[in-house]
Each structure stands twice: as structure tokens, then as C-alpha cells.
Amino acid sequence: xxCFFNSNNMLQPAEIRANKDLFTERLxxxxxxxxxxxxxxxxxxxxxxKSTQQSLDSTLAESNNAAKEIGMLMKQGKKxxxxxxxxxAAELRDKSKEIGTKMSGIEEELKSLLYNVPNVxxxxxxxxxxxxDNEVVFQVPxxxxxxxxxxxxxxxxxxxxxxxxxxxxxxxxAGFPFYKKQGARLIRSMINFFLDEAADAGxxxxxxxxxxxxxxxxGTGQLPDKEGQMYHATADNLFLIPTAEVPITxxxxxxxxxxxxxxxxxxxxxxxxxxxxxxxxxxxxxLNRLHQFDKVEIVQIQHPEKSYEALDEMVKHVxxxxxxxxxxxxxxxLCGGDLGFTSALTYDFEVYSAAxxxxxxxxxxSNFETYQANRLKLRYKGSxxxxxxxxxxxxxxxxxxxxxxxxxxxxxxxxxxxIPEVLRPYTGFDKITL
RNA sequence: AGAGGAGUGGCAGAGUGGUCGAAUGCGGCGGUCUUGAAAACCGUUGUACCGCGAGGUACCGGGGGUUCGAAUCCCUCCUCCUCUGCCA
Numbered sequence: 344x345x346c347f348f349n350s351n352n353m354l355q356p357a358e359i360r361a362n363k364d365l366f367t368e369r370l371x372x373x374x375x376x377x378x379x380x381x382x383x384x385x386x387x388x389x390x391x392x393k394s395t396q397q398s399l400d401s402t403l404a405e406s407n408n409a410a411k412e413i414g415m416l417m418k419q420g421k422k423x424x425x426x427x428x429x430x431x432a433a434e435l436r437d438k439s440k441e442i443g444t445k446m447s448g449i450e451e452e453l454k455s456l457l458y459n460v461p462n463v464x465x466x467x468x469x470x471x472x473x474x475x476d477n478e479v480v481f482q483v484p485x486x487x488x489x490x491x492x493x494x495x496x497x498x499x500x501x502x503x504x505x506x507x508x509x510x511x512x513x514x515x516x517a518g519f520p521f522y523k524k525q526g527a528r529l530i531r532s533m534i535n536f537f538l539d540e541a542a543d544a545g546x547x548x549x550x551x552x553x554x555x556x557x558x559x560x561x562g563t564g565q566l567p568d569k570e571g572q573m574y575h576a577t578a579d580n581l582f583l584i585p586t587a588e589v590p591i592t593x594x595x596x597x598x599x600x601x602x603x604x605x606x607x608x609x610x611x612x613x614x615x616x617x618x619x620x621x622x623x624x625x626x627x628x629x630l631n632r633l634h635q636f637d638k639v640e641i642v643q644i645q646h647p648e649k650s651y652e653a654l655d656e657m658v659k660h661v662x663x664x665x666x667x668x669x670x671x672x673x674x675x676x677l678c679g680g681d682l683g684f685t686s687a688l689t690y691d692f693e694v695y696s697a698a699x700x701x702x703x704x705x706x707x708x709s710n711f712e713t714y715q716a717n718r719l720k721l722r723y724k725g726s727x728x729x730x731x732x733x734x735x736x737x738x739x740x741x742x743x744x745x746x747x748x749x750x751x752x753x754x755x756x757x758x759x760x761x762i763p764e765v766l767r768p769y770t771g772f773d774k775i776t777l
Numbered sequence: 778a779g780a781g782g783a784g785u786g787g788c789a790g791a792g793u794g795g796u797c798g799a800a801u802g803c804g805g806c807g808g809u810c811u812u813g814a815a816a817a818c819c820g821u822u823g824u825a826c827c828g829c830g831a832g833g834u835a836c837c838g839g840g841g842g843u844u845c846g847a848a849u850c851c852c853u854c855c856u857c858c859u860c861u862g863c864c865a
Contacts, residue, residue: 396827400834407834410846414795425845432845730824 471678
């Protein structure tokens with residue numbers, strides 16, 4: 344009954360019904376101890392929805408019949424009888440409107456419950472509360488030694504005059520730096536390098552819009568919960584993208600893919616805009632957190648049975664990039680408590696910054712299974728002609744500023760900053776010097 | 778941005794208040810014929826939800842309204858086309 348009940352669920356009630364115990368157990372990995380209550384609420388509300396729909400449908404059926412009857416009577420010229428029937432039909436209409444209102448109420452409630460249930464974690468996801476419980480699945484055996492007099496990148500960028508935060512402050516505000524000279528050139532080089540690598544791996548390149556509409560925000564799950572994270576152009580009700588995932592994944596909103604065209608692989612470079620309200624502090628100095636930054640994003644749409652193969656492939660891809668850049672890194676499997684709302688399994692890549700003595704997150708690779716696809720109505724048609732939800736995946740490959748920070752800090756020498764070899768064909772110089 | 782036109786099933790395209798989920802053509806699928814193919818002919822062919830089923834409901838760009846009844850009338854928004862203007 345689309346007029347009242349066109350909902351964008353995330354998990355589907357039928358799915359929950361069929362897997363209640365499993366879902367309950369898995370969702371508890373996120374620390375949602377009372378999730379079972381919520382699921383029960385959803386199921387009983389879903390029952391109520393069904394029975395209400397039945398009574399609505401039958402009322403509408405009566406009403407339709409009555410209307411047809413009036414039509415017949417009018418044709419036969421039986422005006423008085425028609426008038427009488429009209430009164431009855433009007434009653435039916437009022438009744439169906441009433442039930443319809445009730446129905447929308449139930450739908451609303453159901454939707455808001457469903458919106459608040461995050462994706463079901465994959466079985467390999469460790470239970471846990473915070474980032475401390477993330478599982479380190481790989482780490483380079485040795486961390487680089489801290490050289491004598493090594494400087495953090497916020498000092499280096501001033502020394503070499505390649506990034507200017509003060510200028511950004513003047514022109515825009517905090518978190519909007521200017522990249523200059525070799526810094527600007529290096530950013531552009533990395534973008535090209537990352538895009539070329541993705542193209543070699545079979546990703547189709549796209550240049551995506553940077554402003555998206557509300558539907559797209561809902562499609563990938565930034566709305567309704569995280570609107571505070573996005574810049575909102577209210578005059579036109581458009582949102583500045585926080586990641587290329589939003590426009591690229593939404594290319595496939597309301598799409599039915601032929602099974603043999605899978606997987607769909609896209610890559611795009613975009614600036615990303617994040618308000619980062621309330622998340623500033625001493626540990627986010629310099630390039631560590633920005634309102635605008637560049638990122639190359641890879642996105643895959645995959646068959647449900649092959650999505651974890653695809654996830655592994657993406658993880659490999661990202662790992663290769665970091666290796667080629669020669670940066671010390673580790674790979675984390677996020678625990679339930681740290682896992683994003685819409686993700687079933689996420690691997691984070693962190694690069695070690697010797698000068699800051701900390702790990703910097705430079706990529707996040709996730710499988711969303713059907714969670715986004717359900718909102719997107721993204722399905723495939725199999726050989727049996729049935730339409731089924733697809734799996735969506737994405738990953739940063741890579742986020743630029745922190746990679747830049749890591750290169751600056753790890754590759755500093757007394758006579759300049761060494762450019763990783765793979766980037767030299769793009770930069771045209773092999774060292775950043777004074 | 779202004780003026781005008783238009784949005785109907787996979788596509789094309791009829792339908793301007795009542796048995797219209799929607800003619801017709803093309804395409805798709807199945808069949809007849811054929812050694813095979815084409816042609817011709819016959820049949821079939823949207824989606825979602827509810828129901829064990831029979832069946833029911835909803836959907837003609839989106840939303841709202843008028844009416845007993847809307848693809849059809851009204852309001853509003855969106856998109857596309859043409860002309861004019863502007864602009865990288």
C-alpha cells in the first residue's frame with residue numbers, strides 16, 4: 344500500500360522474524376543489551392501493521408464496490424438510489440481515511456524503531472565497547488625509530504611552507520587549509536596515483552556531484568541520524584558530501600542489476616566535507632582532522648554470496664597502496680562497539696606517525712551487506728528471475744591528509760622530505776626541500 | 778532566470794471523471810510451422826504489500842486536494858524539451 348506505507352527500512356521485519364535469535368546475539372556485540380526488547384517491539388508492531396492493512400484493504404474494497412455501483416445506477420438513470428448510495432460510500436471513505444491515518448502512525452513508529460537498529464555485525468566481529476577492543480589483524484613487525492629532532496607535520500608544513508592553516512582561517516575558518524607549492528602538487532599526485540591504481544584494479548572512475556539531495560542522504564544512511572555531520576545548503580536543501588560513498592553508492596538507488604553484470608566497481612576522487620561538531624581537541628592538530636579533505640573512494644556492489652570475497656579484495660587493494668607508499672601500518676577489525684551504524688564488518692587501516700607517536704586512521708573498508716541496499720532498493724535479478732537485495736561495500740583508498748602527514752613525518756631527513764618512489768612520476772620531484 | 782510545451786507499463790504511444798492496471802505497436806518469453814533460422818500465426822508478458830488460497834489493495838513524475846468515484850479536474854514541487862536571457 345505505497346500511498347501510506349512506503350518505508351525505507353534498514354533491516355527488514357521479515358528478516359528479523361526469521362533470524363531473531365541470531366540477530367539478537369550478534370547485535371549484543373555492539374553492547375546493545377536490551378536489543379531483544381526492541382526486536383520484539385518491531386515484530387509486534389509489524390503484526391499490527393499487517394492486521395491494520397487487512398482492515399484497510401477490505402474497507403477500500405467495499406468503498407470501491409460502492410463507487411462502481413453508483414456508477415451503474417447513474418447510467419441507468421436511477422438518481423435517487425444513487426444519492427442514497429453516495430451517503431454510504433462517503434461513510435466508507437471516512438472510515439478508510441481513519442484507518443489510513445492509524446496505519447501511517449504505525450508505519451512511522453515502525454520506521455523509527457527500525458532506523459534505530461544498527462546493522463547486524465558479521466560473525467567475525469569481536470564484541471567490545473570501544474576502540475580498545477578492536478582486533479589487530481596485522482601490524483608491521485617494527486615501528487620506525489624516532490629520529491633525533493624529528494618534528495610533527497604541523498611544524499614541517501610551516502618550515503617547508505607547503506600547507507597554510509592561517510590563510511585557510513582567514514578565507515574560510517578552522518579546518519580548511521590551503522595546500523601550497525609542493526604540498527599542493529603532492530596532493531594532486533596522490534589523487535592521480537590512487538585513481539590509476541584503482542583503475543588498474545578494475546574500478547570505473549567517476550566524478551561525482553559534491554552536493555546531494557535528501558533521498559541520497561537517506562540512501563546511504565547519513566540521514567536521518569547524522570545530519571549534524573553534514574553541511575546543509577538549506578536554500579536548496581542539498582548536503583555537502585561527507586564522503587564519495589554517498590553519491591557513488593546512490594548512483595545505484597532504485598536499480599535492478601542483471602546478475603551477470605556483477606560486481607559493479609567504481610572509484611571516485613572527491614573533497615569530503617565534515618562539520619565535526621564538538622570533536623576538536625589537542626589530539627586533532629594539524630592535518631589530523633579537517634572540515635574539508637580529499638579522498639579517493641572505492642565502491643563495490645556485489646552478489647550477496649561474494650561480498651566477503653570482495654571485501655578481502657578491497658582490503659588487499661588498500662594494503663598494497665600503503666605498502667607502495669612505504670608507510671608503517673596496521674589493520675584492525677573493528678569491534679562491535681566501534682563498528683559504524685550501517686556496517687556489518689569494517690577493517691580500519693592505520694598508519695604510524697613516528698613523530699606524533701600515534702596511529703592515524705587512513706582508511707576504513709566496510710561491507711554493509713543488504714543494510715544500505717534495502718534503503719536504496721538496490722537489487723539484482725537472478726537466473727530464477729527473483730529480485731534480491733545486493734550487498735554494498737566501500738573503502739577509502741585513501742584519505743589524503745593523514746597520508747600526507749605520515750609521509751612528512753616518517754620521511755623527514757635533515758635535507759628534505761623524501762617522496763615515495765611510486766609518487767615521483769606524478770610529482771616530478773623526489774624531495775621536498777627548503 | 779523568463780515564456781511555452783511535456784512527463785503513462787522495458788521502449789514507443791492511446792486514453793480528458795465511472796467495469797482503466799490501462800488500447801495498440803515494438804521488444805521479451807513460450808508454442809505452431811521449418812532440416813535449422815527468418816517470416817507468419819497463436820498464447821503470454823509491470824511492481825509492491827496483505828492473504829494458506831480464492832483473491833484483495835496500492836501504484837499512470839513526487840506530494841496534497843476536489844469527488845461516491847481521478848491517469849483524466851485543482852494546487853504544489855521535481856524533471857525533461859523548445860525559444861529568450863545569463864554564465865564557466
